[in-house]
Amino acid sequence: MYTTALEMHIEVLQGLQKVAAYEEDMFNPEEIDLHLTKQQNRLVEEIVTRRFQDIQTGLDFIRPLMVKNKKLQVILPAASDVIYEPNMVYAVLPANYLHLTTDRSRVITSSTYPYCDDMSSFKTTAVLNTYNEKVAAVQMVTTTATVAPFYYNFKVVLTKAGNPVEFTVPTALNNIKSKNSSFSISNYILENYAFPQTQVYWEYYRDNYYPNAFVFVTTDPEITAVSLTTQVSSSDTNPAGVSTANFVSTNYTIPNYVSGTTLPQIPGYISTYTANLLVEADELYEQSLNKFYKPVKTNPRSSLASNFILGYESKNFLISELIIDYIRIPRQISLSLDQVSELAGNAPSIIVDRTIEYLKLTIENPAYIGTVQDNKLRNPI
Numbered sequence: 140m141y142t143t144a145l146e147m148h149i150e151v152l153q154g155l156q157k158v159a160a161y162e163e164d165m166f167n168p169e170e171i172d173l174h175l176t177k178q179q180n181r182l183v184e185e186i187v188t189r190r191f192q193d194i195q196t197g198l199d200f201i202r203p204l205m206v207k208n209k210k211l212q213v214i215l216p217a218a219s220d221v222i223y224e225p226n227m228v229y230a231v232l233p234a235n236y237l238h239l240t241t242d243r244s245r246v247i248t249s250s251t252y253p254y255c256d257d258m259s260s261f262k263t264t265a266v267l268n269t270y271n272e273k274v275a276a277v278q279m280v281t282t283t284a285t286v287a288p289f290y291y292n293f294k295v296v297l298t299k300a301g302n303p304v305e306f307t308v309p310t311a312l313n314n315i316k317s318k319n320s321s322f323s324i325s326n327y328i329l330e331n332y333a334f335p336q337t338q339v340y341w342e343y344y345r346d347n348y349y350p351n352a353f354v355f356v357t358t359d360p361e362i363t364a365v366s367l368t369t370q371v372s373s374s375d376t377n378p379a380g381v382s383t384a385n386f387v388s389t390n391y392t393i394p395n396y397v398s399g400t401t402l403p404q405i406p407g408y409i410s411t412y413t414a415n416l417l418v419e420a421d422e423l424y425e426q427s428l429n430k431f432y433k434p435v436k437t438n439p440r441s442s443l444a445s446n447f448i449l450g451y452e453s454k455n456f457l458i459s460e461l462i463i464d465y466i467r468i469p470r471q472i473s474l475s476l477d478q479v480s481e482l483a484g485n486a487p488s489i490i491v492d493r494t495i496e497y498l499k500l501t502i503e504n505p506a507y508i509g510t511v512q513d514n515k516l517r518n519p520i
Contacts, residue, residue, distance in 0.1 A: 182493070199483055211460075238465060238466040249409065266395040269391070271388055273386035292370045308328070
């Protein structure tokens with residue numbers, strides 16, 4: 140088990156070189172970071188697609204990436220929404236979402252009207268709240284520096300109640316040697332940026348595409364703008380690169396069928412949590428035509444679309460909450476930030492071995508076949 144990224148780098152370089160010869164010492168640290176991360180992501184995909192919960196080893200490897208009981212804000216789509224369907228609610232998936240493991244709903248029924256044929260009628264009388272969401276897409280700032288280091292003192296600056304709130308990347312990222320390495324800053328912000336009521340996405344949010352831009356999403360009414368800044372060097376007094384965007388507000392309708400200790404609008408409400416039946420998108424329409432496959436309160440239907448999770452109600456129940464368990468995106472392996480692989484157990488060793496195998500194939504190393512056979516013997520999953 141490796142405790143530092145440096146150990147992983149040393150192992151990769153030793154695996155590529157002939158003893159004391161250094162004939163193939165041709166990879167920069169950023170390149171090794173990239174290949175280690177690629178093999179880490181491939182390992183996660185392999186484990187997930189092989190029903191990881193049935194294989195204890197795989198489950199142990201990705202346990203650090205498992206997020207449990209994440210409650211998502213349920214939104215009632217307007218008829219004008221692209222994803223609108225009758226008797227459907229949706230929620231936006233988290234920014235670090237990778238794979239869904241399980242999902243469930245908080246289901247609302249009524250004991251006062253046990254034979255009610257249309258619970259959706261309560262949507263006009265139940266308490267419906269307004270959910271104000273603010274979005275700002277800010278372009279990745281370009282640097283005017285002509286020599287390294289590039290992107291010096293990179294900052295994210297939120298304007299909250301007229302005051303700047305700064306988030307600065309680590310000192311290690313002030314020493315970028317190539318403009319093409321700006322992705323290391325982007326990855327760091329996506330993995331580490333944290334501010335109350337605020338999330339950050341890259342390029343995609345909801346059904347919108349913002350090329351080469353961070354997408355900041357907040358529900359804080361006092362946040363009005365966001366900017367990215369970078370300096371040419373430490374001697375600069377003012378940022379040489381600035382990119383700014385204002386937040387645009389959109390109101391959405393959300394259910395509030397059960398509100399604290401106050402009397403709910405739905406008489407005799409019954410609130411239960413029940414597992415959803417996740418359905419492939421191409422099967423939803425066919426199932427909706429068959430009454431035996433329609434959603435029931437003991438087994439609501441759900442589906443994934445774009446970066447949404449959809450919940451399907453029926454005439455005898457409503458959905459007030461969506462909860463998911465999921466596998467989050469693992470952080471990148473980085474020597475400059477000393478970020479080792481998050482995967483547990485022997486997974487980092489497997490990642491290193493597979494990286495060596497891949498790089499030997501890339502450079503046509505004659506030891507490639509032997510490395511592959513050795514990896515299969517030592518690293519079964």
